Amino acid sequence: MRYRLGLLGRLTVLPLAWSIGTGVVQAQQLRGAPGAPNAVEFPDSRVLPTPTPPFAGSILPNAIDSTSAWPPQLAAPEGAPNVLLILTDDVGFGAPATFGGVIPTPTLDQVAASGLRYTAFHTTALCSPTRAALLTGQNHHQVGFGTISELASGYPGYNSIIPRETATIGVMLQQNGYATAWFGKNHNTPAWEASAAGPFSNWPTGLGFDYFYGFVGGDTSQWQPGNLFRNTTPIHPFAGNPGWNLNTAMADDAIAYIRTNTEIAPNRPWFIHYAPGATHAPHHPTHEWVERIEAMHLFDDGWEKLRERIFENQKRLGVVPANAQLPPWPAEMLKRWDDLSAAEKRLFIRQANVYAAYLAYADHEIGRVVAEVERLGQRDNTLIIYISGDNGSSAEGSVNGTPNEVMYFNGVALTAEQQMPYYDAWGTDRTYNHMAVGWTWAFDTPYRWTKQVASHLGGTRNGMAVSWPRGIADRGGIRTQFHHVVDIVPTILDVAGISQPTIVNGIAQRPMAGTSMAYSFARENAAAPSTRRTQYFEILGNRAIYHDGWMASTTPAAPPWAGVTAPLPSDVMNGYRWELYNLAEDPTQVRDVAAAQPDRLRMLRELFTIEATRNQVFPLNNSIAAMIAPRPGPAAGRRQFVYTGASCCTQANAAPNILNRSFKITAEIEVPQGGANGMLVTSGRALWRLGLLPQEGATGLHPEPALRRAAEMGRAGCAAARPPHRHLRLRAGRAGPGPFRAWRHRRALGRRAGGGAVEDPAHRALHLSMGRDLRRRPRHRHTGG
Numbered sequence: 001m002r003y004r005l006g007l008l009g010r011l012t013v014l015p016l017a018w019s020i021g022t023g024v025v026q027a028q029q030l031r032g033a034p035g036a037p038n039a040v041e042f043p044d045s046r047v048l049p050t051p052t053p054p055f056a057g058s059i060l061p062n063a064i065d066s067t068s069a070w071p072p073q074l075a076a077p078e079g080a081p082n083v084l085l086i087l088t089d090d091v092g093f094g095a096p097a098t099f100g101g102v103i104p105t106p107t108l109d110q111v112a113a114s115g116l117r118y119t120a121f122h123t124t125a126l127c128s129p130t131r132a133a134l135l136t137g138q139n140h141h142q143v144g145f146g147t148i149s150e151l152a153s154g155y156p157g158y159n160s161i162i163p164r165e166t167a168t169i170g171v172m173l174q175q176n177g178y179a180t181a182w183f184g185k186n187h188n189t190p191a192w193e194a195s196a197a198g199p200f201s202n203w204p205t206g207l208g209f210d211y212f213y214g215f216v217g218g219d220t221s222q223w224q225p226g227n228l229f230r231n232t233t234p235i236h237p238f239a240g241n242p243g244w245n246l247n248t249a250m251a252d253d254a255i256a257y258i259r260t261n262t263e264i265a266p267n268r269p270w271f272i273h274y275a276p277g278a279t280h281a282p283h284h285p286t287h288e289w290v291e292r293i294e295a296m297h298l299f300d301d302g303w304e305k306l307r308e309r310i311f312e313n314q315k316r317l318g319v320v321p322a323n324a325q326l327p328p329w330p331a332e333m334l335k336r337w338d339d340l341s342a343a344e345k346r347l348f349i350r351q352a353n354v355y356a357a358y359l360a361y362a363d364h365e366i367g368r369v370v371a372e373v374e375r376l377g378q379r380d381n382t383l384i385i386y387i388s389g390d391n392g393s394s395a396e397g398s399v400n401g402t403p404n405e406v407m408y409f410n411g412v413a414l415t416a417e418q419q420m421p422y423y424d425a426w427g428t429d430r431t432y433n434h435m436a437v438g439w440t441w442a443f444d445t446p447y448r449w450t451k452q453v454a455s456h457l458g459g460t461r462n463g464m465a466v467s468w469p470r471g472i473a474d475r476g477g478i479r480t481q482f483h484h485v486v487d488i489v490p491t492i493l494d495v496a497g498i499s500q501p502t503i504v505n506g507i508a509q510r511p512m513a514g515t516s517m518a519y520s521f522a523r524e525n526a527a528a529p530s531t532r533r534t535q536y537f538e539i540l541g542n543r544a545i546y547h548d549g550w551m552a553s554t555t556p557a558a559p560p561w562a563g564v565t566a567p568l569p570s571d572v573m574n575g576y577r578w579e580l581y582n583l584a585e586d587p588t589q590v591r592d593v594a595a596a597q598p599d600r601l602r603m604l605r606e607l608f609t610i611e612a613t614r615n616q617v618f619p620l621n622n623s624i625a626a627m628i629a630p631r632p633g634p635a636a637g638r639r640q641f642v643y644t645g646a647s648c649c650t651q652a653n654a655a656p657n658i659l660n661r662s663f664k665i666t667a668e669i670e671v672p673q674g675g676a677n678g679m680l681v682t683s684g685r686a687l688w689r690l691g692l693l694p695q696e697g698a699t700g701l702h703p704e705p706a707l708r709r710a711a712e713m714g715r716a717g718c719a720a721a722r723p724p725h726r727h728l729r730l731r732a733g734r735a736g737p738g739p740f741r742a743w744r745h746r747r748a749l750g751r752r753a754g755g756g757a758v759e760d761p762a763h764r765a766l767h768l769s770m771g772r773d774l775r776r777r778p779r780h781r782h783t784g785g
Helices: 106-113 127-136 169-174 246-264 287-294 303-317 342-375 416-422 437-443 485-496 560-565 598-614
Strands: 029-031 040-042 082-087 116-122 179-186 211-216 228-230 270-275 382-388 461-467 477-479 534-539 542-547 550-554 578-582 647-651 663-670 681-684 688-695 698-705 727-734 740-744 747-752 767-770
Touching: 082 127, 082 342, 082 485, 106 342, 106 382, 106 461, 127 169, 127 485, 169 179, 169 270, 169 485, 179 246, 211 246, 246 270, 246 342, 287 342, 303 437, 342 382, 342 416, 342 437, 382 485, 534 598, 542 598, 550 598, 578 598
Parallel strands: 082 270, 082 382, 116 477, 179 211, 179 270
Antiparallel strands: 029 040, 116 461, 211 228, 382 461, 534 542, 542 550, 550 578, 647 767, 663 727, 681 688, 681 767, 688 698, 727 740, 740 747
């Protein structure tokens, strides 16, 4: 049979320009001959993903008479830059040397010297919210992150779920021809989805990132991270690798990723979100970095002198306005240095040295990544955005600091004398350490307040450096325009030549809250008015509104370091006093003019209500009691959990919750000939956990609330776990707030005192493991009860 095609003679398919839903025909950018294997196309579409392009060849019954044509490969706009988006953690404005601090940050210096320093850039005052806004260009409540994911509640502004109506920058760039990767902290996956069982649609790989290497949650041990993943697989590279540190390993992985992409696909730009855990607690630098900082004697004169020195540096560098004043030391809340005991001074200097070493170490590792970009010849067309901190410096270490951050979330504080046994171990894998609030306040110089306090600039103003040699000629310039983290995504899209999408995966997108900052790159626009006139702030009831140079701020009802026991107004909307500041005349919020200008304050408060309503801020909540509230997920509503083999690192919200409640653990094991030892089950962190451990011929319950007020760790009395008990049934548990108990069959093995909450659900470094304990090292084993 012969096929006849009539008068057409041949079937030819012509390429068409597509326009779906936008009402605008957009010009596609084809590079290379149509149908050629090397043809690439930037679709330039506001609809993502773009439809399959029409076939550009011809088809006849026989291949010999037909013309093949490859669909063009997706490509970014010609000349689009690589993007390295760096976000450090809990770094106050005045900590790095680049913005007047005394801690050496040569990589941040280098980025600033080859580009611009932004001195009026703002975050949200808390981790997850800042990161959600950074990745979407939306205000944090608009994308479900009114607070950290571990405090999520069932309201649209607080459920920790980034809506599909607000696609991330990863999705936008990935579907416009970029390679995309995320390294480091991921604090934007709902807590109940943060396990090896997923679902993974809200993990980085489901949010537009081709590759992820990092930890899931608010923090982790840099020595033994129990919540470390490659893509969605738990990994434990520290096991059997003494001296391993996540800061270095993360840089190594990023360097390998950049090199691989450059060598294999040199014409494909990449986007990397690089988010180290530094300097969030625990502060875990290497010993070498601690020695370097200690040799500099940066903190010997105390926090008040440090603050004065930083302020002088800031005036000299021009990173604060000439009319800025240094606010008085808050002596009503924090001790003066001269009033401290000798033990307090010695311990606090050690804390500051370890913190500074952590920041310097992280900056050094970032520098290795930047150096690799330089070595590969890609620096000229790489946009580097280096944001120094996702909020102000953290006050979660309490007034004396702590060898274990978990204590803060359990309302436990130690004196300096009680902490001195951990002096030499500070910053090692034997501590989960944080510093005293006096240093926190100093590292936020010249602004007042700290992380969690969204009402004041000490919580929300962070330094930022931006470098793009091909696009920024004003090397070393300073920009003072008021901008916010929501402005980063529009800036990246603007520089890359990519339109903000209106439809992504068939879902209409909300207009972005952010505005591009690219106008400020030009030298002639150094003093141009900011394109951002209004911005609201709110975290845990503390709130503010900025508009045209004025800021109205609520007065914090209690300092963050007061912890979970602090009394707070139950009527969050009406129970806070408001302050008013003219930032042009009073850039450090020293002179409250609320009494003198009640009408302006009233107008700004009304504006806050409008912005809050529009951005899903209500209902307001100032309590962290939601930390232990029920949430969706695989553990919701369950009272029994059965595990039949070895497993590792099930994150807290997918595991049994044994906090402040009765529970029972039953383990049935087969003891081999000759006996056995090893962990059966462990729940918690390396330094604060509950374990059931037959070890060295013994079986018992190991409650290990490390560094409790009792400062005592050990195991319950136990009996031999040897034949003839081939089949052994062990039980352990707790009835109410009483002691932990252990049994073998029906015979009691021992008991161990326990406190109230013995774990911190606010950060997902804790986990549940069965039949293994990767973070337990021989030198930490307990030898007696």
